[in-house]
Amino acid sequence: MNAAVMTNGTRDVSSPKNGVVAINGLTRRFGRGPAVLDRLDLTIAPGEFVALLGHSGSGKSTLLRTLAGLDPVHEGTVARPDSVSVVFQDGRLLPWKRVWENVVLGQAGADRRRRAIAMLEEVGLGHRVDAWPLTLSGGETQRAALARALVRRPVFLMLDEPFAALDALARLKMQRLVARLWARHGCAVLLVTHDVDEALMLADRAIVLDRGRIRTDITIALERPRHHADPGFIHLRGVLLDALGVHDD
Amino acid sequence: MPANVIPFASVPWHGRTVLRHVDAHALLRYVSPVILVLMWQGACSTGMVSTRQVASPVQVIMTGWGLLRDGTLGANLGVSLARAATGLAIAVVLGVGFALISGLSRLGEDIVDAPLQILRTLPALAMVPLFILWFGIGEIPKIALVALGATFPIYLNLHKGIRSIDPRLLEMARTLGLSRMQTIRDVILPGALPDLLVGLRFAVGMSWLMLVVAEQVNAESGIGHMMMEAQDFLRTDIIMVGLVIYGLLGLVSDQVVRLMERVFLSWRPVHQRGQGA
Numbered sequence: 001m002n003a004a005v006m007t008n009g010t011r012d013v014s015s016p017k018n019g020v021v022a023i024n025g026l027t028r029r030f031g032r033g034p035a036v037l038d039r040l041d042l043t044i045a046p047g048e049f050v051a052l053l054g055h056s057g058s059g060k061s062t063l064l065r066t067l068a069g070l071d072p073v074h075e076g077t078v079a080r081p082d083s084v085s086v087v088f089q090d091g092r093l094l095p096w097k098r099v100w101e102n103v104v105l106g107q108a109g110a111d112r113r114r115r116a117i118a119m120l121e122e123v124g125l126g127h128r129v130d131a132w133p134l135t136l137s138g139g140e141t142q143r144a145a146l147a148r149a150l151v152r153r154p155v156f157l158m159l160d161e162p163f164a165a166l167d168a169l170a171r172l173k174m175q176r177l178v179a180r181l182w183a184r185h186g187c188a189v190l191l192v193t194h195d196v197d198e199a200l201m202l203a204d205r206a207i208v209l210d211r212g213r214i215r216t217d218i219t220i221a222l223e224r225p226r227h228h229a230d231p232g233f234i235h236l237r238g239v240l241l242d243a244l245g246v247h248d249d
Numbered sequence: 250m251p252a253n254v255i256p257f258a259s260v261p262w263h264g265r266t267v268l269r270h271v272d273a274h275a276l277l278r279y280v281s282p283v284i285l286v287l288m289w290q291g292a293c294s295t296g297m298v299s300t301r302q303v304a305s306p307v308q309v310i311m312t313g314w315g316l317l318r319d320g321t322l323g324a325n326l327g328v329s330l331a332r333a334a335t336g337l338a339i340a341v342v343l344g345v346g347f348a349l350i351s352g353l354s355r356l357g358e359d360i361v362d363a364p365l366q367i368l369r370t371l372p373a374l375a376m377v378p379l380f381i382l383w384f385g386i387g388e389i390p391k392i393a394l395v396a397l398g399a400t401f402p403i404y405l406n407l408h409k410g411i412r413s414i415d416p417r418l419l420e421m422a423r424t425l426g427l428s429r430m431q432t433i434r435d436v437i438l439p440g441a442l443p444d445l446l447v448g449l450r451f452a453v454g455m456s457w458l459m460l461v462v463a464e465q466v467n468a469e470s471g472i473g474h475m476m477m478e479a480q481d482f483l484r485t486d487i488i489m490v491g492l493v494i495y496g497l498l499g500l501v502s503d504q505v506v507r508l509m510e511r512v513f514l515s516w517r518p519v520h521q522r523g524q525g526a
């Protein structure tokens with residue numbers, strides 16, 4: 001059986017210099033409301049794959065938006081690399097640019113198209129290079145969004161529920177794809193998901209956001225490729241579901 | 250079975266229905282206008298309607314041909330087209346310019362939007378007496394009237410288009426590190442183009458309306474002038490030629506804008522086309 005180590009809120013974040021991402025004491029509220037993020041600490045190592053879980057409204061997207069530089073930091077510190085990429089749940093391709101132009105949007109260079117095609121082939125979308133985005137299926141849209149994120153060679157990749165709107169089959173395929181791409185590109189990944197199995201299939205580490213803080217931080221030391229039936233997998237699923245307040249007996 | 254008959258089953262099923270559908274549809278669209286014209290001709294020929302009041306279709310065609318032969322129609326049409334095109338061009342420049350200023354900056358909106366919103370509540374045609382006093386009776390008041398009427402649809406639609414760009418796309422542009430100029434060029438302007446084209450369609454319609462009035466109030470040339478002159482000589486046939494010309498101009502210019510929509514908005518899925526208005 002694979003070893004699984006669990007620490008509960010005790011992960012060492014005293015040396016953020018080691019991380020590609022380092023958050024210290026981040027607090028975020030909207031207006032005079034309660035703190036959505038409450039003195040949150042998080043460090044992500046280079047190349048590490050972290051899955052972020054939590055109930056709807058627990059602040060996952062808020063955390064990710066802050067890391068993406070879309071939301072301001074009022075309290076606390078956030079250190080992140082310059083080259084970050086984001087994939088949102090809804091793809092967000094420009095409908096008036098062909099797929100390949102979306103991939104290299106804002107990128108300079110004479111070999112833009114060639115790079116776009118290479119990246120699209122990597123995500124399995126080599127046959128839709130010149131398509132209009134509105135003609136893509138949900139899964140194809142997310143592949144294109146992934147290609148657009150990765151063609152920039154990010155050090156840190158953020159995925160906000162990228163497969164949530166896909167059907168089960170497409171989601172499985174996308175998970176495999178992300179695992180492959182991560183292995184090849186080696187960037188640090190923060191994957192927001194509400195799917196415990198998805199987190200366990202992909203991540204090195206799963207964290208659970210609860211009342212503005214990370215109260216559960218689990219290292220997933222299972223060997224890849226992983227299998228749902230693996231006893232270690234089943235054990236960790238129980239742990240994560242517990243942390244989410246869902247008890248399946 | 251004769252050799253030249255294609256077996257029914259060999260034609261692809263969907264191709265067959267599409268063909269039949271298009272044929273029937275195209276025909277149906279022309280049936281009722283043709284019947285109406287025939288009835289009109291019949292009423293004139295049998296004396297049910299006085300040709301003093303309404304010229305018959307045959308008369309209109311003959312008169313139109315005559316006006317075309319002696320150059321009257323061409324000259325007046327040229328003058329009218331030049332006025333409409335000049336006025337519309339000015340309107341596009343002004344409308345797009347103002348919309349960019351007020352759409353792309355808050356300060357610009359504060360300065361530009363309020364006066365334009367106030368101006369637009371004035372019926373442009375009410376400006377005719379003032380324009381004649383200001384600009385006399387030359388080309389300028391006519392062009393100015395067209396420009397005035399056509400600017401607002403362009404401004405209002407483009408402004409709305411720029412302001413209603415999907416904020417999620419703007420956010421995406423930020424995460425991709427696009428500069429302000431790149432964002433305007435790649436995200437905002439293409440996203441507002443459908444609205445601009447809707448505005449252009451309204452503006453073209455408005456141009457003809459303004460031109461009709463301007464040319465009928467005072468002019469020495471143009472289709473409207475030709476019609477007013479015909480009124481003095483009780484020539485209903487010439488008046489109706491003018492009406493037909495106006496109708497055709499409206500139709501053709503609308504088709505031109507639709508063609509522009511097809512070319513520039515080819516990214517929209519077929520089922521979404523023409524939903525701009």
Ligand SMILES: Nc1ncnc2c1ncn2[C@@H]1O[C@H](COP(=O)(O)OP(=O)(O)O)[C@@H](O)[C@H]1O
Binds near residue numbers: 036056059062
């Ligand atoms: N722009 C905003 N204005 C006010 N409240 C917001 C805003 N964005 C998010 N929130 C609130 O912050 C909380 C966390 O939202 P979010 O980060 O989207 O949660 P999650 O992604 O985990 O579902 C929610 O209660 C939400 O209502």
Ligand SMILES: [Mg+2]
Binds near residue numbers: 060061
């Ligand atoms: Mg969310």
